[in-house]
Every structure is written in structure tokens, then in C-alpha cells.
Amino acid sequence: MDAAPEHPLPLICIQSFFQPRLGETGCDRNKVYRSRVPAIRNKDVTLQLCKALKCCVSVSGALRNLELNGLVLRESDLTMLTKGWNKLATWVHLCLANCPLGDGGLEIICQGVKNSTTLKTVNFTGCNLTWQGADHMAKILKYQTTRRHEETWAESLRSRRPDLDCMAGLRRITLNCNTLIGDLGASALAESLSEDLWLREPL
Numbered sequence: 001m002d003a004a005p006e007h008p009l010p011l012i013c014i015q016s017f018f019q020p021r022l023g024e025t026g027c028d029r030n031k032v033y034r035s036r037v038p039a040i041r042n043k044d045v046t047l048q049l050c051k052a053l054k055c056c057v058s059v060s061g062a063l064r065n066l067e068l069n070g071l072v073l074r075e076s077d078l079t080m081l082t083k084g085w086n087k088l089a090t091w092v093h094l095c096l097a098n099c100p101l102g103d104g105g106l107e108i109i110c111q112g113v114k115n116s117t118t119l120k121t122v123n124f125t126g127c128n129l130t131w132q133g134a135d136h137m138a139k140i141l142k143y144q145t146t147r148r149h150e151e152t153w154a155e156s157l158r159s160r161r162p163d164l165d166c167m168a169g170l171r172r173i174t175l176n177c178n179t180l181i182g183d184l185g186a187s188a189l190a191e192s193l194s195e196d197l198w199l200r201e202p203l
Contacts, residue, residue: 008062010090012053016040016070041072050081058084067095078105082112091116095123097174103133110140113170122170126177134185137173138192144169145195 018038039045050073057063073081078101085091094113101109106129113119127133148169175181181189 009056009060010062011065011067012056012063013065013067014040014049014069014071015067018070043072043074043077046071046073046077047080050077054080054083057088060088060090062090063088064090065093065095066091067093067097068099069095070098073099073101073105075104075108078108078112082108085112086115088116089118091118093121093123094119096127097123097125099127101127101129101133103130103136106133107136110136114140114143120170121172121174123174124178125174128180129175129178129185130180131182131185131188133178134175134181135188137175138188141170141173141189141192142195145192 016038018036018041040049049071053066057066073096094109096109099105101124106124106127109124113122124133124137175189
């Protein structure tokens with residue numbers, strides 16, 4: 001029988017602050033750029049990282065916060081990373097700030113967190129999202145709202161008062177610095193929020 005870890009891991013945080021240099025031109029710029037790009041920007045490295053995180057997450061009994069900041073995560077990385085997320089019983093916060101996910105990447109993430117019963121907050125600051133990404137997020141909010149209404153209705157049939165604070169679903173969403181969301185994306189989010197009684201924090 002495997003012994004339980006003596007020091008559970010409640011937080012995983014990996015950050016990259018690399019920024020391409022401006023002002024260099026031609027071949028010199030390309031040589032300098034390639035020499036200074038950190039290994040974490042390599043697609044093979046990010047895939048291996050996501051595989052390792054997936055294995056860690058699948059056996060974790062204490063993980064609450066997962067923060068990946070400034071990493072270039074491709075759709076293959078995200079597909080690998082999201083496997084097993086629904087099994088996390090302690091997960092509360094996900095941050096992918098400054099990861100250029102794009103709308104396709106966010107759609108994969110949304111499917112990964114859709115049925116999570118413990119995740120409360122997500123941070124997608126500066127993820128290159130457009131109105132389509134906002135629409136993916138709005139659909140998840142509507143889905144979770146419907147599930148909470150169903151749970152409330154079921155509790156009322158049992159003559160019980162539902163505990164709103166214990167219900168599953170997102171409570172806070174951060175979408176700062178995604179200027180391409182525009183009016184169309186904002187409208188989709190506003191419509192989904194108008195039906196949600198549990199999401200407490202503004203965008």
C-alpha cells in the first residue's frame with residue numbers, strides 16, 4: 001500500500017515573464033531571439049509539462065490552486081492538461097493569465113471545467129480572447145446556472161431549504177485585457193449573468 005504524502009501540494013504555480021525584444025532587425029534579431037527564448041516556450045517542453053501536471057493532478061488529494069502564467073499552451077497541451085480535472089475534489093482556483101489561449105484554447109478549457117463541482121474562480125486575463133471566447137464562457141455559465149436551478153428545485157420538493165453557498169459552479173471570472181471581446185462578447189456574458197444568482201463578482 002502506498003503511503004500518503006507527508007506534505008500535500010495545495011498550489012502549483014509556473015510563471016514565464018519572457019518578452020520578445022523589440023528594436024532588433026534582420027538576421028541578427030532572429031539569432032538573438034532564438035538564443036534567448038527559454039525552454040518553456042518549446043512545444044515539446046510544454047507538452048511534457050502538461051503531461052506531468054496531468055499525472056500530478058490525477059493523484060492529488062489536496063490541490064486547490066493551479067496557476068500557469070505566461071506560458072504558450074497549444075491545443076494539444078490543453079487537451080492533455082484538462083484530462084482528469086473533473087476528478088479533483090479540492091480544486092478551487094484556476095489561473096491561465098497571459099497564456100495566449102485564443103478562443104479555441106478557451107473552448108477546451110471550458111469543457112474541462114464544465115462539470116467541476118469545486119472550482120470557484122477562473123482567471124483568463126490577457127488570453128487573446130474575442131467575442132467567440134466570451135460566448136464559450138457564457139455557455140458554461142448558462143449550463144451551470146441550469147444545474148443549480150435543478151438542484152434548488154429538487155431540494156424544494158424535499159421541503160428543504162437549499163444551501164446556495166455549497167452549490168457547485170463558478171463564482172468569479174476574470175477576463176481583463178481581452179479587448180477583442182467587444183460589445184458582442186460583452187452582451188453574451190451579460191445575458192448569461194442576468195440569469196445567474198450565484199456569480200457574485202463583476203468581470
